[in-house]
Structure formats: C-alpha cells, structure tokens
Amino acid sequence: MFDSYPKIPINEEAFSGMTFRVRYPKILTDVIQSELFDQRITQELENLKQSLNTQLVDRLSNTTAAYWHDFYVEYEGKKLIDLPFFDAEVYLFALINSIVQYDTLQIDPYSKIKSADLSQSQLAFDRILASSKDWDTKDFILNNLHGNKSDLSQLVHGDEVAIEVILDDSQTLIGQLPRYTSTEIILDNTGMELFSDLLLVDHLIDKYDHQITLHIKAAPLFVSDVIDEDITKLLDFLSHHQEEFVQRIKTYIKQGKITIVAHNFWNSPGHFDTIPKDLISKESLLLSKGDANYRRFFGDRILDSATNAFELTSYLKNEAFAIRTLKSDIQTSLSTELVQSLNSRNKEWRNIGKFAVIQKVSARILKIPNSSQKES
Template structure:
C-alpha cells in the first residue's frame, strides 16, 4: 500500500493531532456506499481514541455527482452498521450515541455543491474549519477544490497551494485527475519515467497535510 502513496505526510498529521488537546475535527466526506463506511470508521476511531473531542461530518445536501454522500446516506450506513455483527455493530452503536449526544454532527452546507474552490468558502464554513483542530478532506474533487483546481507544477508544495486555509488540513485522496501538488522531484521523475496514467488511473494516492502555524510561546 505504501508504494502507492506518492506523498505521505502521516507523521505530520499525527504530530498535528498530538500538539493540542483533543478538539473539534471536521471530516469532509466524498462518495457514498462502500467509501462512506470507512469514513464513519475513521470518525469513530478519532472519537474513541480521544483524538477528537467532537466531530462534524460534512456531507452534500444533494448529490453533486451521482455517488456523492448525503445525510440520508450517512444515516443509512449507520443503521446498517448497527444492525450488523461484531465490530461493525459496536462502531455503529458508538457513533449513534455520539450523534445523539452531539459529539458527532452531520452538516450539509450548500457550498459543498458549489462549483467554487475552497478559497472562496463563505464565512460560516470558514469559521467551522478555523475552530477545528483538524479538517480532513476526502476524495479527488475535494482535493481539486482545495488547491483551486489548477494545473500546478507537481512539485509545488501542498502547503503553498493551501496557504489560505484557516487551520490544519489533511487531504486523503486517490489520484483521478491531472491536478497534483507536493511531490518530491525524485518521485515525479520516477513516475514520469515509468509512464502510464498515474495522475488519472486511480492507482496512486496521497496523504498530505498543511499544519496550522500555532502561536509561539513568549
């Protein structure tokens, strides 16, 4: 699996989570169905291990693309997990409890379906992200919106392309479009030399993190 990662900021991600007390985490979902289930497992893991005090799961108010995850999809997945057996049932029950107590919030902001980059996000959504210890962006379209859907040189630092973002942000993305940032020069050379549709074929992925600059102690 690690060989498929062309950029891996996992250590930066865990360091960012360890740098502060557990706070709010935003998880911006992508697709419904079998992709939404591991998103919910991730949400439960962050809450269950006290890496998050609360979470906001951002979903679509309606499918922007046919596979987009909506609030209805999330509730259906939770119900399916709760009525399953073994660990799935335990996770479903825990998430249902956190939803009932308000530690987990499902949010469907209209901007999720807007044809605009995240640099143009409205003030209330910016406040959500700014108040969070971490925002996790899932999927190819969210990645493109995060970096402005521009054809950056692939070695452009991810932190530069997302410098506007009002907090720590991590992109978990399988490459399915030409847009990519944050690759090391040697990685890019190796990928180009190997040929193939590595940018668009869904065979490679990135874990990229832009940490928030915490204020320095006096």
C-alpha cells in the same frame, strides 16, 4: 494563491475529455437504467446524454445564488464543454439534479447504484471491523485512504486497484492530533469510504476525545458523494451485523459529539478559497477526503506536480490534510525525481486511482494560547 495559474480545461486528449466522452454518458445510462423516474424525466436524461457536446449553460433554479453568481457571470450561454473541467462537471451534476427535480421529488438519481455497491460490501465491512480491534491511529488513517478508492463515478471499481502511497505525511498528522479538541472532515463518497470515515471518527473520539463535524453535500454529486440519507442508509445496513458499532455512532450523533452539516456550497463550483466564513471553525483540524475536494484546494489549476502546496493555500485558516487517491490531473508537493519516475512508469499516473497521498496541504499549525510550543 492559485489565481495566476490557468484552470484545467476539457481537453479531448486528456482525462477531462475522456470523462465527457465516456464516463458521463455511462453514468447517465446507469441512471436511466435505474428506472427511478417517469417517462418525461427519463427522456430528458436521454436527451442530455445525446447532447453533452452541444449543451449550453442555462441558469438553473436549484443552484444557490450566492455560490453560483460568478459562475453564471462568466459562463451563462456558453457551451458546457468549453468550460473549465471542474466548473463543467459541477454544473452537469446540478443540471441532472434539476432534470430529476431533486429538490421536490427528493429521489437520489444514484440511489440504486449506491445500494448495489452497499450489498456487495457486506463481507468487507465485517472483515474490516473485526480487524480494526487491533489497529492504531496509522491503521485507521490508511484504511481511510483505501476507502477513497471506492468512488462510483469511475470506470474501474476500487476493489480492482492496489494503491501505492506516494506522499505520506501521516506521522505529522498523528503528531498533531493530541493538540486538537476538534476535527472537521469534508466527506467524499458513501459506502466503503463512509464506513472508513466512521471508523476513523470512532477512533478520534475514543482516543483523542475530539469533537467531530462531518461536512456533506446538500444534494447528489459525482454519483457517490455522501448526502444525508446515505448516512442513515449505511447505519441501517450495518446494524444487522455491526449493532454495537452502529449504536455507538448513533449515540455520538445524539449527544452532539458528531455533528453532520449538509451545505449547498459543496454542490457549487466554489473552491476552498471562497468557503463560507462560518462553515469550518478555525480551531479545528481539517481533513479533506478524496479527489474532487483536493482539486478545490488549488482551484483545479494546471500546476507542475513539484509546486509546493503551501505556496498556493496561504488563504486557508486551518491546518489541513488531504487523504486522497489520485483520480484527476492535479497533484502538488512531489519531488521532481518522483514526478519523473512516475511519468516513466505510467503517463496516466495522476488519474488512474492507483497512486495516493496523505498530504499536509496547508502550512498552518494550531495556535494554542499561552502554550510554550512554537507556532508558525
């Protein structure tokens, strides 16, 4: 397990420090400029932006008790920036939701940012859907990985970055697909990434007849993480040009071939080791999208990038793969030679969104009763 490693702190000199100094004030400015809220809420957002360095952790009424209990025991009354990085980030987004009264007003503070991004992606959606007619499974997975560049909390837009895959277990993943009847995907961002998820889902149903579960956030998080209304908005947006595809996805949802599950756990500081028991079926292949979900496999700890992921994820019940562009300080299972070479190319390689992995993150393999295949 990862418990013996220290949690990644907010460090002035590191990506975490830059995030609280630069990225979060910018995100708050963007929300304020969206003009979605009345003067009082806008002023509170402005106050938060000015006081990120002194903000204290208070109990918020919109944080689900069960998943936040340990967090408050440890951090209530402390300064936000003295918390471990992941805890501080998730709390900050919960605090923003509390300020904008998300639970009652149901206005996504990032909705305008998301809509603007959607409008810019129309041509790319058309081009990708047209070329996907000739794709095999590997192409769908690679396109899915590319979709993860499009994270609206970053300073640089994904379109401006060419990614390089540094760990590629896609053949293992493809080899396992026929053994399963269901895949569960922990979704990440809306827009281009969600589009790439739906393309992959369509393929998994068409070629492997999988039952699909899509796990999404119950409330806005990390700016562009998928919430329920994003799926409807994307399908509505696509329906003008991509009617056939949209109809197919809607039919799968109606028939229960695709199930969408929004859960408060994903809005909490919980990691995969504390996931609610019945949220993911043990029989499913698990696909985890994106950077923040990757951090959750390893408790967002300080790790040597050559540490074997399997040693840290023995608690997982599922065979799991992460499809992720690197946007924060954590990475596992690389060779020491590769780590050295990446260090010599760019000291910031872990968080610039240029490098990417399709990584098997748990040693488990599906147990098929009465099967002659060897199990681990």
